[in-house]
Amino acid sequence: MGSDHRRIGRLENTEWEEYFALGANEFPYEINSDYPDLSIVGALVSSSNAVGTATLIAPNVIVTAAHVIKDSYADNLNPSDWAFYMGADLSHPASGSGWDATAKYPIKEFFIHDGWTIRQAAGIRSGDGDGDELGVDLALGVLYESVEGYFPGRLPESDDDPLGAVAILSGYGTLIHGRDGTQDESNRKRTGARNTIDRSVAKVSKPGVPEIALGGILGIDFDSPSGTSNTLGSNNNIELLGNGESNSIALDLEASTAPGDSGGPAFVHTKQAWRIHGVVSYGAGGYDDSRYGDVTIYTRLASHYDWIHSQLPNWHNAKLIGEGDWRESPWLGPFLPYASNWHFFTELGWMYAPIAVGDSLWAWNYLVQDWLWFGFNYFPYVYAHFSNTWLYISEENSNALSIRGFDFSQGKWRTFKGTR
Numbered sequence: 001m002g003s004d005h006r007r008i009g010r011l012e013n014t015e016w017e018e019y020f021a022l023g024a025n026e027f028p029y030e031i032n033s034d035y036p037d038l039s040i041v042g043a044l045v046s047s048s049n050a051v052g053t054a055t056l057i058a059p060n061v062i063v064t065a066a067h068v069i070k071d072s073y074a075d076n077l078n079p080s081d082w083a084f085y086m087g088a089d090l091s092h093p094a095s096g097s098g099w100d101a102t103a104k105y106p107i108k109e110f111f112i113h114d115g116w117t118i119r120q121a122a123g124i125r126s127g128d129g130d131g132d133e134l135g136v137d138l139a140l141g142v143l144y145e146s147v148e149g150y151f152p153g154r155l156p157e158s159d160d161d162p163l164g165a166v167a168i169l170s171g172y173g174t175l176i177h178g179r180d181g182t183q184d185e186s187n188r189k190r191t192g193a194r195n196t197i198d199r200s201v202a203k204v205s206k207p208g209v210p211e212i213a214l215g216g217i218l219g220i221d222f223d224s225p226s227g228t229s230n231t232l233g234s235n236n237n238i239e240l241l242g243n244g245e246s247n248s249i250a251l252d253l254e255a256s257t258a259p260g261d262s263g264g265p266a267f268v269h270t271k272q273a274w275r276i277h278g279v280v281s282y283g284a285g286g287y288d289d290s291r292y293g294d295v296t297i298y299t300r301l302a303s304h305y306d307w308i309h310s311q312l313p314n315w316h317n318a319k320l321i322g323e324g325d326w327r328e329s330p331w332l333g334p335f336l337p338y339a340s341n342w343h344f345f346t347e348l349g350w351m352y353a354p355i356a357v358g359d360s361l362w363a364w365n366y367l368v369q370d371w372l373w374f375g376f377n378y379f380p381y382v383y384a385h386f387s388n389t390w391l392y393i394s395e396e397n398s399n400a401l402s403i404r405g406f407d408f409s410q411g412k413w414r415t416f417k418g419t420r
Contacts, residue, residue, distance in 0.1 A: 016175060016191075018253060019191040019192060019193055019253060019255065020088075020189050020190075020191060020192075021192075022035065022038070022168075022191070022192030022193065022253060023038055023041075023088055023170060023189060023190035023191045023192040024038070024088035024089075024189075024190065024192075025037065025038055025039065025192075029192065033269060035168060035192075036153075036168055036267040036269075036274035037150075037151065037274070038088075038168070038170045038190060038192050038267075039086070039088070039150060040055055040056040040086075040150050040151075040152060040153050041053060041054075041055050041056075041170040041171070041190060041264065041265060042054055042055070042056070042062070042084050042085050042086040042087070042103070042105075043084070043085040043090055043172045043188075043190075043260070044062070044064055044068060044069075044082060044083075044084055044085075044141070044263060045082065045083055045085055046069075046081050046082050047081045047082075048081070050068075051172065051259070051260045052064055052065065052068030052069070052260065052261075052262045052263040052264075053068075053170070053171040053172055053173070053260065053261050053262065053263045053264035053265075053280070054068075054084055054141060054263050054264075055153050055170075055264070055265045055276055055279075056086075056147055056150060056152045056153060057140075057152050057153050057155060057276065057308075057312070057316065058152050058312050058313055058316035058317075059146035059147050059148070059150075059152060059316075059318075059319070059320045060142060060143045060145070060146040060147070060313070061140055061141065061142055061143070061152075061311070061312060061313070061316065062084055062140065062141045062143065063138070063139075063140055063141075063153075063263075063265075063276065063279060063301070063308070064139050064140075064141065064262075064263030064279060065137045065138065065139065065262050065263035065279050065280060065281055065299060066112045066113060066116040066131065066136070066137050066138055066139040067116075067131075067132060067137055067262060067281070067282075068139070068262050068263045069082065069110055069112070069139055069141075070112060070116075070117075070120070070139075071128065072120065072127050072128050072129075073117075073120035073121055073123075073127040073128075073129065074127055077110060077112075079107040079108060079109055079110050079141070080106065080107070082106075082107040082110075082141070083104050083105060083106045083107060084104075084105040084106075084107065084141065084143060085103050085104055085105075086103040086105070086147070087103040087190070088189065088190045089188065089189050089190075090103065090172065090188045090189070090190075091187075091188035091189060105143045105144070105145055105147065106143070106144045106145075107141045107142070107143065107144070108142045108143060108144045109141070109142040110139055110140070110141050110142075111139060111140045111141075111142075111311050112138075112139045113131070113136045113137075113138040113139065113215070113304070113307065114136075114212055114213075115131055115134065115136030115210075115212050115213035115214070115215060116129060116131040116136045116137060116138065116139075116213075118210065118212065118213050119131040119134065119136070119209075119213050131213065132281045132282040132297070132299075133204070133206075133217075133239055133240050133282070133284075133297070134204055134206060134209060134213055134214055134215060134240075135201070135203075135204050135214065135215030135216045135217040135240075135281075135299055135300060135303060136213055136214070136215040136299070136304075137279075137281040137282070137299045138215070138279065138299045138301075138304055138307075138308075139263075140308070140311050146320055147320070148319075148320040148321070148322040149319065149320065149321075149322060150319060151317070151318075151319045151328075151330055152316060152317060152318075152319070153265065153267075153274075153275070153276045154273045154274065154275045154276070154317060154330075154359075155275060155276060155301055155305070155308060155309075155358075156268075156270060156271075156275045156276070156277050156301055156302040156305070157271060157302065157305065157358075157359065158302055158303075158305035158306070159302070160270050160271060160275065160277070160302045161200050161202070161302070162197045162200060162218070162266075162268035162270055162277045163197055163199070163200035163244075164196065164197060164198075165196070165197055165268045165269070165270065166194055166195075166196055166197075166251065166268070167194070167195050167196065167197050167220065167266040167267060167268045167277070167278075168192060168193070168194060168266070168267040168268075168274075169192070169193045169194070169195055169255060169257065169261075169264065169265070169266055169267075169280075170190060170191065170192050170193070170264055170265055170267070171190070171191060171257065171258070171260060171261030171262075171264030171280065172187065172188060172189070172190055172191070172260045172261070172264075173187065173191070173257060173258025173259055173260035173261035173262075173264075174187060174258040174259050174260060175187045175191075175258070176256075176258060176290040176291075177291075185259075187260070191255070192253070193253050193254065193255030194251045194252065194253045194254055194255070195220040195221075195222070195251065195254055195255065195256075195266075196220065196246070196247060196251065197218055197219075197220060197266070197268065197277070198219050198220055198221055198232040198244060198245070198246040199217070199218060199219035199220075199232060199238075199241040199242060199244050200216075200217075200218050200219075200300065201216055201217050201218075201219075201240065201241060201242055201300070202216045202300070202302070202303055203215070203216055203303060204216065204217060204240045205240070206240065215299060215300065215303050215304060216299070216300030216302065216303025216304070217240065217241065217281070217297050217298065217299065217300050218266065218277065218278040218297070218298040218299075218300050219232060219238065219241040219284070219295060219296070219297050219298070220232075220256075220266070220295070220296050220298070221246060221293065221294065221295050221296075222250075222254065222255065222256040222290070222291070222292055222293060222294040222295075222296075223246075223247070223248055223249060223250040223251075223254060223292070224250055224292035224293075225249070225250050227248040227249045227250075228248075228292075229248075229292035229293040230246055230247075230248035231246075231293045231294075231295050232244065232246040232295060233245070233246045233248060234246075238284050238295055239284045239297075241284065241295075241297065256290045256294040256296055257280050257283075257290070257296045258290060261280050262280050262281075263279050263280055264279065264280045265278070265279060266278040266279075266280075266298050271359075271376075271377055272376070272377055273330075273376070276301060277298070277300065277301055277302065278298025278299060278300055278301060279298060279299050279301065280296060280298055281296075281297050281298055281299050282296075282297055283295060283296060283297070284296075284297050309357050309358055312357055313357075314337075314353075314355065314356040314357060315327060315329070315337060315356045316357060317329065317330055317359075318330070318335075321334065324336070325337060330376075331374075331376050331379050332345060332347070332348065332374065332379070333345060333346060333347040333348070334346045334347075341353060341354045344400070345400065346399070346400055347395060347398055347399060347400070348365060348367070348393075348398065348400070348403065349365065349366055349367045349399075349400045349401065349403065349418075350365075350366040350367075350400075351363040351364065351365050351366065351372075352364040352366075359375065359376040359377065360373065360374060360375040360376065361373075361374050362374075362385075365403070365416075366418050367401075367402060367403045367416045367417060367418045368384060368391070368403060368405075368416045369416070369418065369419075370384045370385060370386045370387055371384070371385035371386065372384055372385070372391075373385070379393075380392060380393040380394070380395055381393075382405075387407075387409065388409070389407055389408055389409035389410075390408045390409075391405040391406065391407055391408070392405060392406040392408070393405045394406070394413075401417070402415055402416060402417045403415070403416040404416075
């Protein structure tokens, strides 16, 4: 199931070690604005050794493609048959499984997009469904045990479009040479590669399909160094990707995708962060042999913003520090959450935040004595609701006992200590 869709094809004259180095964020591919943290990308493996790829998007939630776990309507999905394995090199056998058990996180529950299930149940293509071309090849997995020490992957906003941007791809797929198609199926290392988002369809259109089964897709092609394999070039309409443009010259470390890469991420740096914009779905239009010209279609995650976030826990962007229940927000700093929704922040004091999903939230701050709106793309600027003003918080001069902020309505600096 799900392990026979795609291949990763490397460029001629480029060694596999370079793709492995990117997959492990080794020099010169350290985590920065040029390269995302790929340590949150793991292998999704069944008890029968079916292999896909998934990415951590909350300490206990992964995102992948639906076909990895339920490729056909007849497949009997049992979450206990699956586990999420983390590590740049999972080639060391454990108990004969061929995967490193020290990085193993068993799956508690799967959530498959309703559109995928509906199209399979309708008997389209003998029970396989056509949810891949419709952009609903999407599933989430809930882990029994939360992963500590990693910032989960960030998701795109609903209006976030990566068209034309460079993407970083990752997965544990078969290794295939782009020029001649020779391959190595024994790979257990996480690869990293680059490509360009050549097509972005926010919502596909197909007559007779119910609204719930219409999602979005992204498309990339595998260009060659000679520039002669530009499948998604101008006036080349592949399936439901539509028309568009594409640069014919391959990027450094350009690649396609492979069996084992299904469900794997396409990271694109948008809105001040690396975000998972797509998960590998299928190869399109007959261009699916992983040699130059190969086309990969990704399920577009921005098109499923509401569905994905409805399944995520509060503070899904935060890293578990590993000391009690302490966590670290990538933009609000360390904090200790409580079931009462009153949370203690070392840099902002006590805040009441009943909903903390996505890149923004409203919270009652005890020190400011107001409802504050925090946005990832705006912080340390925050909006104070009752005061009807924007505040600039001086992070260097603020702590759990007092907040130092510039009040734009009064044009002066103020110190907030919980009293009016």
